Amino acid sequence: MKFPIFVSAISVISFFWHSLLSGNIAAAEQVTFYVHNKCPFPIWPATAPNTGNPVIADGGFYLPSSRTKRISAPPGWSGRIWARTGCNFNSNWKPACETGDCDGQLACNGHIGTPPATLVQVSLQAGGTKPNFYDVSLVDGYNIPVSVTTRSVSPKCTVRGCTKNVNSICPSELQVVNGQGEVVACKSACLAFNLDKFCCQNEYGTPNTCKPSLYSKLFKDACPCYYSYAYDSPPPLISCTSNEYIITFCPATWGSEPTAETGHTSS
Template sequence: MATLRFLCFLSVLVLSGASPLVLTVVNNCPFTVWPAIQPNSGHDVLERGGFALETLQHRTFHVPDRHWSGRIWGRTGCHYSRGGFFCATGDCGGRIECGGAGGAVPATLAQFSLHHPNTDLSSYSVSLVDGFNLPMTVTPHEGKGACPVVGCRVNLLETCPPALRVAHGGKVVGCKSGCEAFGTDELCCRGHFNSPATCKASTYSEFFKHSCPATFTYAHDSPSLTHQCASPVELKVIFCH
């Protein structure tokens, strides 16, 4: 999973209050989802990095009081086989507890940077830069001011262009980004294209943006997602909102 290309993301800014901030992961899908958590370098692995959530279940956990940043995604089609644990999408190396490892693309990705140093600001957003596998939103609770829900509520697997589809067991389970599908410098914003001036939207990123405008869809995308929000007590990551 791309780690560096999405480090500089424009997202929702929230001012953390005195109450501890918690993350809640909710599975509203009609099937089991295996959430995975990967911290950025130097940060704690939360909840051992992964667990199972059956349909209509949720799991709540505290984030460190100090600065924490990382990502959350959902794995689908998981099963035990030959001594390992493997998933059709989002697999993190054949184990249920990812332990800090990243996941295979395509996967819908929630990004967090909580308790920014010196300012105690926090930010969150949802990225389709690495493709799509599940509808996902991030919802703030008990905050003040303009605290929007961001993410993608639409099941893009149903409309994914044929060239971007990932199939498993006879059904579409993922929708690749243009970069993952074709690997060109232009679509991946590499080399000469690795700047805001040269990295542009493509027909593939526009497919994601059309249905899910409140997401990042390519490396230097900058949607209008900046809002001030005071003291959220909880941030909910919801699959199949």
């Protein structure tokens, strides 16, 4: 009569180990992003998932200068990561941030930020052995520079930062100016003028008909590793296999390769 009890105990133990191993496998498949702030001012990084994907890192957080925040994404996640600047969440005024604001909230909770903002676009592949895809886009404009690389730094897996401060060379018709008269962001021509020839839509909706403009060439000259407009060619899309990436806002030397140093990390 004790045999069924023994079988039941074995079943419980088997279930326990299966659950434990499944959890470990799921954790191992998670992709980690080390979001590093090398700007001489605080930023408020934000995330927004593509449709059907979960919100990660609560959609946004505070990151002081010289600090790093470790965030995780599940296998197959896709979405965007950007930095907000000049934020004040202690006010009832909206927007709360000078750039990249998401409805005046610290946690964007899936909401896309208000352009212009430099966007890190990510598409992770499920399984852990397939390459992940990522790029940096100025299609909607620029606020601060960013670099992306695998934690084991490899030149072919690196999106370098900018060689110039785009805000300092931004044409007046593209400038976003704060209350102190400082240029805090630079719109893309599409965002500023909403014309088909700049937005690559309608009769300009193919690579053959949508060509670089003087404005996108300015972006490309300053940030050669970024998408400067929708049909930038060759596409500055990176494809690398890793489960750890470093995203650095305001890289120490703009245009140089980022390092694996991650500063003071908080979870």
